[in-house]
Amino acid sequence: MTVVLAGGRIPAVSAFGVSGVDGLVDVVLDEGRISAVQPAGTATDVGTVERIPLDGRWVVPGLWDQHVHFTQWAQTARRLDVSRAASAAEAAALVRERAVRERAAGASGASGDDVLVGFGFHDALWPDEPTRSLLDAATDRPVVLIAGDLHCSWLNSAAARRFAPGTPDAVLREDASFAVTSLLTAADDATLDRWAADAARAAATRGVVGIVDLEYGWNLDVWMRRMGAGGGRGGDGVGRNGGEGDAAGLRVEFGIYGEHLDRAAGLGLRTGAAIPGTGGLLTVGPFKVISDGSLNTRTALCSHAYPDGGHGVANLTPAELVERMRFAVDHGLEPAVHAIGDEANRRALDAFAAISAGGRIEHAQLIDPADVPRFARLGVTASVQPEHAMDDRDVADRLWQGRSGRAFPLADLHAAGARLAFGSDAPVAPLDPWAAIASAVGRTRDGREPWHPEQAIPADVALRASTRSTLSPGQPADLAVLDRDPLAASPDELRTMPVATTLLAGRVTHDALR
Incomplete structure (x- = not known):
């Protein structure tokens, strides 16, 4: 089936591989690829068509x-966020709050046996040192805090015994840290x-x-x-x-x-x-x-x-x-x-x-x-x-x-x-x-x-x-439809760019138009 993105705009058309077409356009997609970019309203001589009206929104290649x-990104939302901690003591306090909250809620691991994983700390500007004793005082559960750069991790004593026995350091760097964090995927494949x-x-x-x-x-x-x-x-x-x-x-x-x-x-x-x-x-x-x-x-x-x-x-x-x-x-x-x-x-x-x-x-x-x-x-x-x-x-x-x-x-x-x-x-x-x-x-x-x-x-x-x-004919129909012109937007507007629709090989994977 042919899909027509009808009545869109292409910002600065020359920047995206399109020539000879300006103003409102129809972008015609067929068999997962762009088959034509032509003036709006002219994409009529095609077979079975699904039309997606864009109402003047901007079309760019998919990002x-x-x-x-x-996989780490998929897990991060389920880990303790310590990215805003301004000190080691503040990060340990966040650990303590999470452990207390989970124990009170009867959450899995409240018995103290499973690992409390946090992510995002940046210790280069901290005024104090990340030590095992700080995390030990926060909870008796094993704690592993992963730095925001993924290149070091901070363990309490219980976590060190489990993941890095014999290591005296509270903060592990590079390969020693990678070895620990690779063991933290507790969830099953499904x-x-x-x-x-x-x-x-x-x-x-x-x-x-x-x-x-x-x-x-x-x-x-x-x-x-x-x-x-x-x-x-x-x-x-x-x-x-x-x-x-x-x-x-x-x-x-x-x-x-x-x-x-x-x-x-x-x-x-x-x-x-x-x-x-x-x-x-x-x-x-x-x-x-x-x-x-x-x-x-x-x-x-x-x-x-x-x-x-x-x-x-x-x-x-x-x-x-x-x-x-x-x-x-x-x-x-x-x-x-x-x-x-x-x-x-x-x-x-x-x-x-x-x-x-x-x-x-x-x-x-x-x-x-x-x-x-x-x-x-x-x-x-x-x-x-x-x-x-x-x-x-x-x-x-x-x-x-x-x-x-x-x-x-x-x-x-x-x-x-x-x-x-x-x-x-x-x-x-x-x-x-x-x-x-x-x-x-x-x-x-x-x-x-x-x-x-x-x-x-x-x-x-x-x-x-x-x-x-x-956006040239023959290219993959991987597209994003935007509510702002990205080439005229301020940095703040770029950061919050509203995306109306995303298409992967002509298939809609995100739709905020309906």
Whole structure:
């Protein structure tokens, strides 16, 4: 069946691959693709048609979040939010309140046996130290608080005995922390899949049609199961009624980590290849390698010292990084290198040069000016999360004092010809591309003065960094219908952009018009 989005507008048509059509338009969708964009009222010579009146709303390509940890994001809403804690004592008080409340309510785990998990703390600016005794005094239940950057976790004594016996530290960093947090998925597969479906539905309300899922672990089987449960619909163009709200309401590219690299190579998985039985919605993503740590944890690898004298951590030697990346490329997998500090970014770019192949650098938060032009020259995408600039601005000003003008250098990267790809790193930031776009355009949030506004980029550049397609005939019918013109909106208006409808391959996954 043909679907016609009738009477819409395309903001700055040249920015979205459309030429020769202006004013109100009809966008014609057939078999999951755009078949025509033509003046409104002229899409009459077609077969069986479903018309969706847009009444002058704006049509843009569907949005992508190009760096998420989806299963963790699906669980985050069910975890204790400690993101606003201004001190270790305040975070411990939130733990105490949650434990008391659950005990009084007779909630599962009130006996003290199950783990209380919190998420979102940022201790770099805390005036006190996160200690085991603080959490021990809050509850006798095992407590694991995960930092907002996912690179460290804070355990009480009961949690340490269970998850990290023999470890004297209250705060675990990098691999030691990852080892603990990987054990915290207590829910069964059916429950996690239901939460994932909820998260997919919520993403669709923000115009999202696709994600790059860099969840830790082996994600092929996870997403095959989720797509199978949703029927694997992808290209049938069935209009309004196809499986709205299930986990098949997104395109998914799944990442592969080092411990599974041989397995992926043995299966012949290649970046960009579609997985059979998923209707074209599930494809192989990049090979993810974590080369350094994070800013808040003070483990991002930097050329200059932090206030405590450290330079961060290198998880791999330069030779090891090149070896893994070359193996991946030789087996058809695109490298995606996590690099936050300027020294980590330099080493990642050196590695791309050594293997004579392009790929992605995830985060690219602090970059030496001499390295900025290398992204375009080497064909390396800057896969960045603009909302992190708003989360980290105060920490960056303290820990990268005197250098934060080259932190999150979006304008410099764009001017140098680098390809930008926006994501959230959810649950580090919410899975909402409009937040990323607003931060990239305005470099501000919560009414604060813009932070290094010289690194702001235009709205059309930010929107292209959050999309994968255009509105040209032959392109996927992955679309978002908006109640505002995104290229004329203020940063605050971008952040709260009302999304009227989202379509995935011509199938409506979110509908606020009816």
